[in-house]
Amino acid sequence: MSSKKRVSHGFSGYQFPVIPKAPRSVRRRHSHKNIDNDQICAFELLAAVAGELLQESESSACSNAAVGKDELSDCRAVIKCEQLKEEKAVKSECFDQGSCVESAYIPEPAAREQNLKYSLDKPNQIENNIFHMNTCTVLSSDFSKKDWSYTKLENCKEVITDGKFHTEVEGGSSNLEDACDKRIETGTQKQLGDDSKQTEDLTVANSCSVKGPIEKHVNNNSTVNSDSSVQLPWYRAVPRPSFGKQRNNVNLGIRDDDENSFGSYRHRTNIRAFRQTSHIGYRRMRKMLTSRHWKVAPQLKDWERSCSNYGMKSFHRNRKRVCALERCRLEIPSKRRKLCHYDQQASSKSISNSPEKGIKRDIISPRGAGASASVRNHQKKDPNVKFSIKSFKVPELFIEVPENETVGSLKRTVMETVKTILGSGLRVGMVVQGKKVRDDNKTLKQAGISQNGNLDTLGFTLEPSSYPASPSLHSKDLPALSPHVADHELTRRPPSPIMELELPSASSDHSKTRLGEHDEDYHELSPSPTNPIDRRSDVPIPDSRPLVIVSPLNAEAHAVVPVSPKISRSELSQRRTRRPFSVAEVEALVEAVEELGTGRWRDVKIRAFEYADHRTYVDVKDKWKTLVHTASIAPQQRRGEPVPQELLDRVLIAHGYWSKQHGKHHAEAPKIVEAQVQNIGALENNNNNNNNSVSMPSKMAGSAT
DNA sequence: TTTAGGG
DNA sequence: CCCTAAA
Numbered sequence: 001m002s003s004k005k006r007v008s009h010g011f012s013g014y015q016f017p018v019i020p021k022a023p024r025s026v027r028r029r030h031s032h033k034n035i036d037n038d039q040i041c042a043f044e045l046l047a048a049v050a051g052e053l054l055q056e057s058e059s060s061a062c063s064n065a066a067v068g069k070d071e072l073s074d075c076r077a078v079i080k081c082e083q084l085k086e087e088k089a090v091k092s093e094c095f096d097q098g099s100c101v102e103s104a105y106i107p108e109p110a111a112r113e114q115n116l117k118y119s120l121d122k123p124n125q126i127e128n129n130i131f132h133m134n135t136c137t138v139l140s141s142d143f144s145k146k147d148w149s150y151t152k153l154e155n156c157k158e159v160i161t162d163g164k165f166h167t168e169v170e171g172g173s174s175n176l177e178d179a180c181d182k183r184i185e186t187g188t189q190k191q192l193g194d195d196s197k198q199t200e201d202l203t204v205a206n207s208c209s210v211k212g213p214i215e216k217h218v219n220n221n222s223t224v225n226s227d228s229s230v231q232l233p234w235y236r237a238v239p240r241p242s243f244g245k246q247r248n249n250v251n252l253g254i255r256d257d258d259e260n261s262f263g264s265y266r267h268r269t270n271i272r273a274f275r276q277t278s279h280i281g282y283r284r285m286r287k288m289l290t291s292r293h294w295k296v297a298p299q300l301k302d303w304e305r306s307c308s309n310y311g312m313k314s315f316h317r318n319r320k321r322v323c324a325l326e327r328c329r330l331e332i333p334s335k336r337r338k339l340c341h342y343d344q345q346a347s348s349k350s351i352s353n354s355p356e357k358g359i360k361r362d363i364i365s366p367r368g369a370g371a372s373a374s375v376r377n378h379q380k381k382d383p384n385v386k387f388s389i390k391s392f393k394v395p396e397l398f399i400e401v402p403e404n405e406t407v408g409s410l411k412r413t414v415m416e417t418v419k420t421i422l423g424s425g426l427r428v429g430m431v432v433q434g435k436k437v438r439d440d441n442k443t444l445k446q447a448g449i450s451q452n453g454n455l456d457t458l459g460f461t462l463e464p465s466s467y468p469a470s471p472s473l474h475s476k477d478l479p480a481l482s483p484h485v486a487d488h489e490l491t492r493r494p495p496s497p498i499m500e501l502e503l504p505s506a507s508s509d510h511s512k513t514r515l516g517e518h519d520e521d522y523h524e525l526s527p528s529p530t531n532p533i534d535r536r537s538d539v540p541i542p543d544s545r546p547l548v549i550v551s552p553l554n555a556e557a558h559a560v561v562p563v564s565p566k567i568s569r570s571e572l573s574q575r576r577t578r579r580p581f582s583v584a585e586v587e588a589l590v591e592a593v594e595e596l597g598t599g600r601w602r603d604v605k606i607r608a609f610e611y612a613d614h615r616t617y618v619d620v621k622d623k624w625k626t627l628v629h630t631a632s633i634a635p636q637q638r639r640g641e642p643v644p645q646e647l648l649d650r651v652l653i654a655h656g657y658w659s660k661q662h663g664k665h666h667a668e669a670p671k672i673v674e675a676q677v678q679n680i681g682a683l684e685n686n687n688n689n690n691n692n693s694v695s696m697p698s699k700m701a702g703s704a705t
Numbered sequence: 706t707t708t709a710g711g712g
Numbered sequence: 713c714c715c716t717a718a719a
Contacts, residue, residue, distance in 0.1 A: 575713060600707095601708070602706085617708085618714085622713065625710090708717100708718080708719075710717090712713100712716105
């Protein structure tokens, strides 16, 4: 432990701290904790999104069954209100292709309400949504926006729900076809009607939902139950809208097998699975990802990383937010905002309370979430605009699975897809009075957002992040409370800021194609992906740093959907996407190695790339290996992004030092260091060299690179 | 799981 | 980057 204390990120002189290796067990702790938590975040996020999707679909569908009753009640209220309000302003606007879905086919408010109630009473209905998935099992990736949007909802639900489920239950083995059949029998058939032929295509799903969402649901209610008796219990198990309770309750009813759960799982899954199993599930998922079961794995990783940016601290925050999400729409009640520590109770309460407007006036301090204080002040003099975001539209999902795939695999696929999208990066879109606000540099006022202004017409959307961004710089929280860019946010970077902006160049184009114009907006915002640092300032960063995950997304994330495990297996052998280390990363690496030595790659990784989950210690080690090599060859022979000679020099020095000394003795270290440093002294650190070389600790502190 | 190296 | 033997 003590060894860990050594702190100092840059130092001009070369100093070798003497760092006894801490027992592995000890060392380990520090890294994983954060990750786990973060992971949880991610999961929660997913859950949240799932919830949201659910809601969306429900609302859109007009009635679908409730998710969990609890959830529903909360969510519904919110949605209801939201829709009413938003419908006007934003509705026709269609935030983005995927996002607008809701408004597109949302029945009129009144009807909706009715439906909601109805659905609440009859949880069974849920089946429908699920069903679609089943029937439509197959993929769709290229519909018109419109179509897609419909489908999307369906997919999302499925994904989330089942995906979660998958996490917990693992391995459904029933065949999709079977499942589909079941559903059909149950009553979905109707909906399918003429379209049923198309079963293979997602489009079908679309048509179904579009044509008769309401009808469908209504009809199915009674029928649905038949196929899984299990479902009911489950719902009942979840009596009250408090999250805490839910959790417990949820556990009760979850014994179904995949087949049965298909429909009902949704709720359960989304409420419970994520939450409860998040830790466990996370690992599992991660593993899966790692093993490249999914094409999207890389993205996911990004996501993970982004999530972990702020470590524990943020975790709580995120978690709370997640709760909100889970409730369906990312709704962030004012109360929650005010409190840095939202507790579950609080969140649930607030949620249920805050359904009035799509956007409720709330607190938004320039600095975002953290500002309980500012909130208060605001009322007096601060020209802050307060509002809460009640919900977000979620980006669409593309699912592609072979017909013969098992239900379980489909579920997994969906899950992965959701995760991918979430993880790949979501960004916040903002709409004011039906117009997208693209200029992040505008003041709220300029954008027409003021306390007295159009808060009611202010909408936020979660959109796939198609442009590369530096995860480490972004807040991991989801919804951005504050629309404008907060440069302040930039200040809080993880300890070892290493930005990875890697993003397949093709991706941007790709995404553009896929996402359509909607991307344009953001291109404006994001300058050149080339320079991480510059970008930093350009990326819209939510002040509140709520749940937004803006991470490098390979457009592929959307386009590329997790394929069935089988397929992925074949791809298993596929290489990970190449992610050249940026200079910044190299620098971080060098720095870390200087301090930690070359025998502790795990620690080095953590130190230099803690938030870059796509960098493994093996990667780091390999990179060092190549760096050493690179440094030892003639500049002309070097390839790839040129690494500053200065860094290479440091590499050699550090390498030499650690390979000889092994970090055993302080005394020796100085010597070597000194000598070596002198060689490169010209580069920059001459002044410090002599002093530094000898005493590690003191130097470390003072040095700055 | 990490480390250490070869491929 | 991947793959693995060792630890």
